[in-house]
Amino acid sequence: MADTATAAPGTGTATTAGARAHARAQEGTYAEAQPFRPASSAPSLPEGAAADSVTWVERVAGGNYTHAVLARGTELRLTDVTGDACASVLVYNALQPVERLNVADTVKVQWQVYAGTGQLLLSDQARVLASVIEDTSGRHDTIYGASSRARNELRYGDGQPQGPSPAGRELFNLAAAKHGLGRRDLPPSVSFFQGVRIREDGSPEFLGSAGAGASVTLRIEMPAIVLIANAAHPLDPSEEYRTGPLNVVAWRGEPTTPSDPLWTLSPEGRRAFTNTADYLTARGIA
Numbered sequence: 001m002a003d004t005a006t007a008a009p010g011t012g013t014a015t016t017a018g019a020r021a022h023a024r025a026q027e028g029t030y031a032e033a034q035p036f037r038p039a040s041s042a043p044s045l046p047e048g049a050a051a052d053s054v055t056w057v058e059r060v061a062g063g064n065y066t067h068a069v070l071a072r073g074t075e076l077r078l079t080d081v082t083g084d085a086c087a088s089v090l091v092y093n094a095l096q097p098v099e100r101l102n103v104a105d106t107v108k109v110q111w112q113v114y115a116g117t118g119q120l121l122l123s124d125q126a127r128v129l130a131s132v133i134e135d136t137s138g139r140h141d142t143i144y145g146a147s148s149r150a151r152n153e154l155r156y157g158d159g160q161p162q163g164p165s166p167a168g169r170e171l172f173n174l175a176a177a178k179h180g181l182g183r184r185d186l187p188p189s190v191s192f193f194q195g196v197r198i199r200e201d202g203s204p205e206f207l208g209s210a211g212a213g214a215s216v217t218l219r220i221e222m223p224a225i226v227l228i229a230n231a232a233h234p235l236d237p238s239e240e241y242r243t244g245p246l247n248v249v250a251w252r253g254e255p256t257t258p259s260d261p262l263w264t265l266s267p268e269g270r271r272a273f274t275n276t277a278d279y280l281t282a283r284g285i286a
Contacts, residue, residue, distance in 0.1 A: 034058065034059065035056070035057065035058035035066070036057040036058065039054045039055055039056055039057040039250075040052060040054050042054070042057035042249075045057070045249070045251075046075075046077060046249050046251055049075075049251040050251075053251045053252040053253075054249065054250070054251045055070070055071075055074065055250050055251060055252060056068050056070070056076075056248060056249065056250035057248070057249050057250075058247075058248045059081070059245050059246070059247055059248070060228065060230045060245065060246040060247075060248060061230070061245055062084065062085065062230055062231075062242075062243035062244050062245060062246075063164075063165070063166045063171075063230065063231060063232075063241070063243055064166075064171065064230055065161075065171035065172065065174060065175045065227070065228060065229045065230065066175070066227075066228050066230075066248060067175040067176075067178055067179065067225070067226065067227045067228065068225075068226050068250070069094050069179075069223070069224070069225050069226075070094075070220045070223070070224050070226055070250060071220070071223060071252065072220060072221065072222050072223055072224075072255050072280070072285065072286075073219070073220065073252065073253045073254045073255040074219070074220040074250050074251070074252060074253060075133070075217055075218070075219055075220075075250065075251055075252075075253040076130075076217065076218045076219075076220060076226065076248070076249075076250045077134075077215055077216070077217045077218075077247075077248075077249045077250070078192055078193075078215060078216050078217075078218075078228070078246060078247070078248055079213065079214070079215040079246070079247040079249075080137065080192075080193040080209060080210075080211075080212065080213070080214045080215070080244070080246065081212060081213075081244055081245040081246065081247055082212050082244035082245060083209045083210075083211045083212040083213075083214070083244065084209065084242055084243055084244030085193050085209075085230055085243060085244050085245065085246040086168075086191055086192075086193055086194040086230065086231060086232060086233045086236075086243055087191065087192045087193055087228055087229075087230055087246050088145070088146040088168045088172070088189040088190070088191045088192075088228070088229045088230075088231065089101075089189055089190055089191070089192065089218075089226065089227070089228055090172060090176075090186065090187065090189045090226070090227040091121055091123075091129040091130050091220075091224050091225070091226055091227075092129075092179075092181070092185075092224060092225040092226075092227075093123060093125075093127075093129065093222060093223070093224065093225075094222075094223040094224050094225050095222075095223055095283065097179065097180075097181060097185070097225060099123045099124060099125050099127070100123060100124065100129075100185070100187055101121055101122075101123060101129060101187060101189070101190070102122055102123055102124040102187065103142050103145070103187070103188045103189070103190055104188070105122050105123075105124065105126070106119070106120070106121055106122045106142065106190070107142050109122060109126070109268045109272070110122075110266065110268055110269065111268075113142055113143065113198070114140065114142070114197075115132060115135075115140040115141075115142050115190055115192070116132060116135050116138060116140065117132055117133065117134060117135045118131075118132065118262060118265055119131070119132045120132075120262075120269055120272055120273075121190065121218070122272055124187075125275070125279075126271070126272055126275050127221075127222065127272060127275045127276040127279055128221040128222070128256075128269075128272045128273055128275075128276045129220075129221060129222060129224055130218040130219060130220050130221055130224065131218065131219045131221060131256060131262055132216060132217070132218055133217050133218070133219045133262070134215070134216065134217035135215075135216045135217070136210070136213075136214050136215050136216070137192065137193055137195075137209070137210040137214035137215065137216055138195065138210055138214075139192075139193055139194060139195030139207055139208065139209050139210045139214070140190065140191060140192050140193070140194075140195060140216070141190070141191040141194060141195060141196040141233065142190050142191075143196060143198070143204070144191070144196060144204070144233070144234050144235055145168075145169075145188040145189050145191070145234070146167070146168025146169050146171075146172060146189050146191065146229055146231060146234070147159070147167045147168045147169065147231055147232060147233070147234045148167050148168075148169050148234075149167040149169065149170050151167070151234060152165050152166070152167040152241075156240075156241045161173075161174055164241065165232070165241035166231055167231060168189070168229040168231035168232075168234075169186060169229075171229035171230075171231055172186050172189070172227055172229050173186065175227040175228070175229065176227060179225050179227075181225075189229070191233060192216050193209050193210070193214060193216075193246075194206075194207075194208060194209055194233040194235075194236065195207035195208065195209070195210075196233075196235060204235060206233070206235040206236065206237060208236075219253065219255065219256060220255075221255055221256060221273075221276055222276060222279070222280060222285075223285070228246070228248065230243060230245075230246045231243055255286075256273060258273075
C-alpha cells in the first residue's frame with residue numbers, strides 16, 4: 001500500500017500530502033482571533049508586566065468562548081475591543097470544581113448588585129475566587145446571566161454554539177466540557193461590558209457598553225478554572241445578533257494579603273478573605 005504521507009503533493013488538500021503541506025504552511029501566521037503560544041509572543045503585552053510573566057494572551061471572537069486554569073495571584077484583564085463584547089464569566093475552584101461562583105451570594109453578602117472595582121467574586125463556600133481590582137467600563141451585569149439557546153432561537157432563529165447566534169450557556173457548556181464539567185455545573189454567571197440597571201419600579205434598563213477599549217482586571221485569589229463566553233447579552237435590544245471581539249491577557253501577580261486595602265474594605269470581605277486563607281493554608285498553598 002502506498003504511503004500517502006510521503007507521496008508527491010497534490011494540488012490543494014485533496015490528498016494527505018497536500019493537506020499536510022497546507023497545514024504546515026500556516027505555521028507562524030495568525031488569525032484575527034486566536035490564542036498566542038507562547039503567550040509572550042503576543043505583539044502587545046500589559047504595561048508593567050514582564051514578558052516571562054505573561055501566561056495567557058488571546059483574542060476571542062464574538063460568539064465564541066475560551067477557558068483556562070490560572071494560578072493564585074494571576075491578574076486577568078478583559079478588554080472590549082470594539083464596544084460590542086459581552087464577556088460572561090464563570091470561575092471554579094481548580095482544586096475542587098464543585099466549589100464555584102455564586103452570583104447571588106456575591107451581591108447579597110456585599111450589599112451591592114453592581115459589579116465594579118473592589119467587588120469580590122464569591123464562591124458558594126463563602127470564599128473569594130477573584131476580586132475586581134481595576135474597571136474602566138462600569139457597564140456590567142450580575143442579574144441576567146448568559147443567554148440561553150431557547151431564548152436565542154426565539155429571538156434570532158438559532159442558539160446553537162456553531163450557529164450564527166450562539167447562546168452564552170451553550171458556549172459555556174463547550175468550555176466546561178474541557179474540564180470534565182457539564183450542564184449541571186453551570187451556575188449563573190457575571191457579565192462584563194454590557195450594563196444593566198434596575199429602575200425604581202423594578203424593571204431593567206439596558207445601558208449597553210462604555211465603548212471601545214474599556215477593560216476590567218480581575219485578581220485570581222485561589223487556583224481557578226475560568227470560563228468565558230463572549231455572546232450577546234440577553235437584554236440587548238438590537239434586532240440582529242451583535243457581539244464584538246474580546247481581548248484576554250493574564251500575567252503572574254501576587255494574591256491579596258491582609259495589608260491590601262481590599263482585604264479590609266468591608267467586614268464581609270474580610271471574612272471571605274479569611275475563609276479563603278484558611279482553606280489555602282490547610283492545603284499548603286498560602
